[in-house]
Amino acid sequence: xxxxxxxxxxxxxxxxxxxxxxxxxxxxxxxxxxxxxxxxxxxxxxxxxxxxxxxxxxxxxxxxxxxxxxxxxxxxxxxxxxxxxxxxxxxxxxxxxxxxxxxxxxxxxxx
Amino acid sequence: xxxxxxxxxxxxxxxxxxxxxxxxxxxxxxxxxxxxxxxxxxxxxxxxxxxxxxxxxxxxxxxxxxxxxxxxxxxxxxxxxxxxxxxxxxxxxxxxxxxxxxxxxxxxxxxxxxx
Numbered sequence: 019x020x021x022x023x024x025x026x027x028x029x030x031x032x033x034x035x036x037x038x039x040x041x042x043x044x045x046x047x048x049x050x051x052x053x054x055x056x057x058x059x060x061x062x063x064x065x066x067x068x069x070x071x072x073x074x075x076x077x078x079x080x081x082x083x084x085x086x087x088x089x090x091x092x093x094x095x096x097x098x099x100x101x102x103x104x105x106x107x108x109x110x111x112x113x114x115x116x117x118x119x120x121x122x123x124x125x126x127x128x129x
Numbered sequence: 130x131x132x133x134x135x136x137x138x139x140x141x142x143x144x145x146x147x148x149x150x151x152x153x154x155x156x157x158x159x160x161x162x163x164x165x166x167x168x169x170x171x172x173x174x175x176x177x178x179x180x181x182x183x184x185x186x187x188x189x190x191x192x193x194x195x196x197x198x199x200x201x202x203x204x205x206x207x208x209x210x211x212x213x214x215x216x217x218x219x220x221x222x223x224x225x226x227x228x229x230x231x232x233x234x235x236x237x238x239x240x241x242x243x244x
Contacts, residue, residue, distance in 0.1 A: 050231055062235040108231045115160055115225050117233055121171035
């Protein structure tokens with residue numbers, strides 16, 4: 019079954035420290051993976067998707083098919099990065115098209 | 130923000146009563162979704178639609194039904210609300226893979242409390 023696992027519910031780092039939010043997935047086929055972010059009092063929004071290989075707000079994520087991982091990284095965390103982060107996988111295998119989310123990781127960046 | 134409106138924004142109801150949440154879009158996107166957000170569970174898909182009158186179940190569809198009679202509207206109904214359905218409900222839309230865009234756009238959410 020398709021699944022997205024984010025093992026950390028909460029991650030707390032100091033400003034300027036590196037950040038890595040972990041995401042593992044299970045999917046039969048070639049996955050389309052995403053990171054979504056929810057800042058306080060804002061709508062959930064797309065941060066980045068693996069296929070575009072973009073770096074958004076200093077964040078990057080590399081798809082590792084061997085380890086079935088899509089970890090989100092940033093070399094120097096900023097206080098404004100504090101938010102809820104969701105890893106997601108789009109599933110087109112079973113007909114239709116739907117996106118499955120992990121349980122989320124709350125990132126707290128301390129001054 | 131993409132043109133997505135959820136109504137109501139907040140709802141308090143009693144156990145056993147029917148509740149309908151509405152999602153309205155002005156983007157003419159093919160796909161529409163209802164998710165619920167709960168601590169420790171993240172976002173879980175309830176139902177989704179891939180066209181007018183075309184819907185399918187998600188991960189947690191029990192106790193919920195949906196309808197899509199127009200492209201722009203997707204209704205979520207709790208036939209007989211239970212306390213376990215207390216949650217924040219999000220609507221999302223997407224052009225879909227056929228349009229080369231699998232990105233989801235989210236509404237502001239509906240906070241539902243079932244007492």
